[in-house]
Structures are given as C-alpha cells and as structure tokens.
Amino acid sequence: MAFEWNNIINKVKTDSTSLHMWLEKSTALYDDATNKLVIEVPSQLHKKNLTDKYIPELLSLIRPITNDSISIDIDIKKVVNQKIDISQKITIKDVQISLPLDNPAGHIPYLNTKFKFDNFIVGHSNRFAHAASKAVAEAPGQTYNPLFIYGGVGLGKTHLLHAIGNYVYEKNPQTKILITTAEKFIIEVVAHIGSKKMDEFKEKYRSVDLLLVDDIEFLQKGEQAREEFFHTFNELSNLNKQIVATSDSPPQELKLEERLKSRFAAGIIADIQPPNFETRVAILRLKAKEINKVVPDVVLAFIAENVDTNIRFLGSTFSTMIALSNQPGFEINLDLAKQALKLTNPSFESNKKIGIDLIQQVVSEYYGIKIQDLSSRKRPENIANARQIAMYITRNLTEYSLVQIGQYFGGKDHTTVMHAIKKVDQLIKSDDKFKATIDELMVRIKK
Numbered sequence: 001m002a003f004e005w006n007n008i009i010n011k012v013k014t015d016s017t018s019l020h021m022w023l024e025k026s027t028a029l030y031d032d033a034t035n036k037l038v039i040e041v042p043s044q045l046h047k048k049n050l051t052d053k054y055i056p057e058l059l060s061l062i063r064p065i066t067n068d069s070i071s072i073d074i075d076i077k078k079v080v081n082q083k084i085d086i087s088q089k090i091t092i093k094d095v096q097i098s099l100p101l102d103n104p105a106g107h108i109p110y111l112n113t114k115f116k117f118d119n120f121i122v123g124h125s126n127r128f129a130h131a132a133s134k135a136v137a138e139a140p141g142q143t144y145n146p147l148f149i150y151g152g153v154g155l156g157k158t159h160l161l162h163a164i165g166n167y168v169y170e171k172n173p174q175t176k177i178l179i180t181t182a183e184k185f186i187i188e189v190v191a192h193i194g195s196k197k198m199d200e201f202k203e204k205y206r207s208v209d210l211l212l213v214d215d216i217e218f219l220q221k222g223e224q225a226r227e228e229f230f231h232t233f234n235e236l237s238n239l240n241k242q243i244v245a246t247s248d249s250p251p252q253e254l255k256l257e258e259r260l261k262s263r264f265a266a267g268i269i270a271d272i273q274p275p276n277f278e279t280r281v282a283i284l285r286l287k288a289k290e291i292n293k294v295v296p297d298v299v300l301a302f303i304a305e306n307v308d309t310n311i312r313f314l315g316s317t318f319s320t321m322i323a324l325s326n327q328p329g330f331e332i333n334l335d336l337a338k339q340a341l342k343l344t345n346p347s348f349e350s351n352k353k354i355g356i357d358l359i360q361q362v363v364s365e366y367y368g369i370k371i372q373d374l375s376s377r378k379r380p381e382n383i384a385n386a387r388q389i390a391m392y393i394t395r396n397l398t399e400y401s402l403v404q405i406g407q408y409f410g411g412k413d414h415t416t417v418m419h420a421i422k423k424v425d426q427l428i429k430s431d432d433k434f435k436a437t438i439d440e441l442m443v444r445i446k447k
C-alpha cells in the first residue's frame with residue numbers, strides 16, 4: 001500500500017475530530033484482489049457509525065493517494081479488545097449521547113480520578129480484593145506485597161488499581177506513584193532497549209514507592225520486557241516498595257517464567273468474581289445517584305437481571321437507557337430499559353421467560369391500580385394486597401429468588417417477600433373465592 005494508515009488517522013485528527021474519534025482505534029488492510037481497503041474497528045457501534053456517515057469522507061481522503069476505484073469495507077476486529085471505551089460520544093438512532101470523559105488526574109499521569117474506593121460497591125464477589133486493596137492503600141509496602149488481583153473482564157480490577165493510586169495520592173501526595181499497564185511497559189522497554197535512555201527508563205521505574213501495573217497477562221507477549229520487569233520487581237520488593245498487579249488469570253495459569261510467578265505468589269492473591277444480583281442492583285443504584293436520576297427499582301432490577309457477567313456492560317446499558325430517556329416524551333421505564341438492552345446487547349432476548357413486567361401488568365389491570373404502584377412503597381391496603389399477590393405469582397411462575405422479587409417490588413427485603421407469599425398461601429387455603437381469583441390471574445399470565 002502506498003500510504004500509511006496512521007498518517008490518515010493523524011490527518012483527520014486535525015481535519016475532522018469526530019471522524020478521528022471513530023478511527024482512532026482502527027487498523028486497515030488493503031486487499032489487492034478486490035481493490036478494497038478493509039478498515040477494522042473495535043465495535044459494532046464504530047462500524048455502524050462509520051458505515052452510515054463517513055464512507056464518502058473516507059473515500060475522498062483515500063482516493064487521491066491510492067486509486068479512484070478503491071472501495072471501503074468496515075469490519076469489526078476479530079479479537080475485540082474489551083478495554084476500548086466505545087466512545088465518548090455515541091449516536092444511537094439519532095440520539096446524541098454524551099458520556100463523561102475519562103478524567104485523567106492532574107498530577108499522576110494515567111491515574112484516573114474517576115475510580116475511587118468511594119464509588120466501588122463491595123459485595124460478596126469482590127469483598128476480599130477490595131479489603132486487600134484498601135489495606136495496601138492504607139499502608140503501602142507494609143501489608144500485602146505484592147498484591148495480585150485477578151478476574152474476568154469488566155469486574156473492577158482496573159477500578160481497584162486506580163482506587164489504590166488515588167487513595168495513596170490523596171493521603172500522601174509525596175508518594176512516588178507509577179501507574180501503567182503491562183502493554184505500555186512492553187512498548188516502553190522495546191522503545192528504550194539498547195539506547196542510552198534505557199538507564200533513564202530503569203531509573204524511572206526503580207525509584208517509585210508504589211508501582212501499579214494493570215493487565216499483567218500482556219507480559220506473556222514480551223520476553224525482554226519480562227526480564228526487565230522481573231528485575232524492577234526484585235529491586236522494588238527488596239526495598240519494601242509496594243507493587244500491585246492485575247491480571248485476567250491467577251499467576252499459576254499465566255505463561256510466565258516460574259521465578260516471576262513465584263514472586264507474585266509470595267504476596268497475596270485476590271480474585272474478583274462476577275457480582276451477584278444484589279451487588280449489580282447496588283452498582284446501578286449508585287450510577288443513578290451519581291447523575292441525580294430517579295430510576296424505579298423495577299427498572300434497575302430488570303437491567304441487573306439481564307446483564308449478569310460484566311459490570312462494564314451494566315454501566316453502558318444504564319447510560320444508553322439514560323440517553324434514550326433524554327429524548328422528549330420518553331420516560332425511564334421497563335420498555336426503555338429493554339430498548340437499551342437490545343442496543344447494547346444484540347443477543348438480548350426479552351421474552352425468553354415469563355417476565356415480572358407481564359405479571360405486574362396483569363395483576364395491576366385486574367385490581368385497577370397503576371402498574372408503578374406495584375413497585376412503589378405505597379401502603380394503601382388495595383395496593384399492598386395486589387403487590388403481595390403479584391409477588392406470590394412471581395414466586396410460583398418464575399425462577400426469581402426472594403431477594404430478586406423484593407427488588408422488583410419496591411426494594412423490599414426478602415423477609416417481607418416471604419411474609420407476603422405465606423400470607424397469600426394461607427388465604428388460598430382458607431378462601432375458595434380468593435383461590436379462584438389467583439388461578440384466574442395465573443391463567444391469564446401464562447396465556
């Protein structure tokens with residue numbers, strides 16, 4: 001190819017900032033046989049936007065330096081890098097969404113001040129990792145060293161790593177903190193190797209008090225960097241300087257030299273598991289609070305129910321729903337949550353089981369109350385009774401746990417749900433007319 005893709009990207013950086021945003025993380029390949037330029041982008045959203053809006057612009061950039069008959073294909077990268085933030089500004093069905101920009105700290109390069117302990121929800125799945133991180137942040141180099149945090153994508157590893165950095169910085173701004181990713185480390189080693197600057201590089205790493213390294217699994221790819229990392233690691237540990245690393249797998253499963261693995265294992269290893277339902281609801285509630293939005297519990301529960309493995313997707317589904325709700329005439333409700341889910345998760349299927357929304361609809365219609373009343377905390381007798389009946393039916397017709405049902409019905413705790421179910425159960429046994437009503441409702445729902 002007669003041109004460098006990166007030059008094109010750099011050119012649009014000044015000419016067209018919005019196009020640049022969509023191209024920033026792209027790579028391109030020229031296919032001789034078809035005379036096509038295949039641009040690979042990180043997400044479906046990138047693909048859709050570029051295809052819908054920017055093909056003519058791209059062609060006008062490329063044709064003058066290639067040939068007039070070249071065409072463009074936009075493709076999603078085979079291995080989607082989950083770390084890529086989809087964008088700062090995304091367009092979905094003509095809605096402009098402005099997501100908060102990552103907020104790089106003023107003082108420590110690459111330290112993201114958005115990630116704090118204060119906005120980290122602690123649950124069963126991350127309790128130990130959180131506690132270990134907090135202990136390390138309170139007294140770097142004095143408790144767990146090194147601290148090794150591992151877990152799946154989007155479960156809060158980076159969040160905890162930055163939270164440690166932010167906490168230490170706020171408590172003692174003199175602490176020399178260096179936060180990086182193993183990928184960045186490798187790039188630096190490669191760039192410096194053999195040059196006089198290598199000493200500078202070594203000095204930079206070896207003079208820190210707190211070294212935070214994200215995504216250590218990348219070290220599997222860089223042999224020289226591994227060597228360099230090992231020495232840095234040793235020197236820092238000998239000086240009692242704190243090291244924290246995150247990874248997608250435990251040390252023993254990484255393809256690294258034994259000596260490096262056993263170095264990690266010498267400290268403490270904490271895993272993060274996918275959050276349970278309650279934690280997911282709590283995270284969503286926090287997100288709503290952060291932007292001062294009132295979001296009904298039933299909506300939070302619905303999103304939490306349907307996004308259950310990755311906290312990043314939980315966040316993006318929530319932001320998408322909020323963005324949709326900012327259009328005139330839209331309100332935050334189950335329908336909107338469903339739309340947001342469909343947009344952020346194309347494989348989402350809303351009618352795979354009897355939904356609580358259907359149960360609530362049938363019960364509220366039957367008793368002539370508003371559907372929202374069922375998920376409110378209102379106490380008038382007719383509403384409270386209908387709510388108890390709806391809870392009972394949910395328990396019988398769905399797989400939801402007591403805790404989940406409580407969330408859907410106004411944030412009740414599971415003992416309240418249990419009490420409601422018991423009460424309805426007793427009534428069914430003692431009152432034939434009541435039993436007939438419940439049967440009738442169940443039939444309507446199952447239809």
Ligand code: ADP
Pocket residue numbers: 115119120121122126151152153154155156157158159160283311312315
């Ligand atoms: P990982 O590094 O494990 O892939 P991140 O730390 O980047 O995941 O987390 C993904 C998103 O989820 C971030 O926006 C983060 O703030 C959020 N997040 C993860 N865990 C929590 C939590 N326990 N409480 C609040 N937000 C969380």
Ligand code: MG
Pocket residue numbers: 157158159214
């Ligand atoms: Mg991460």
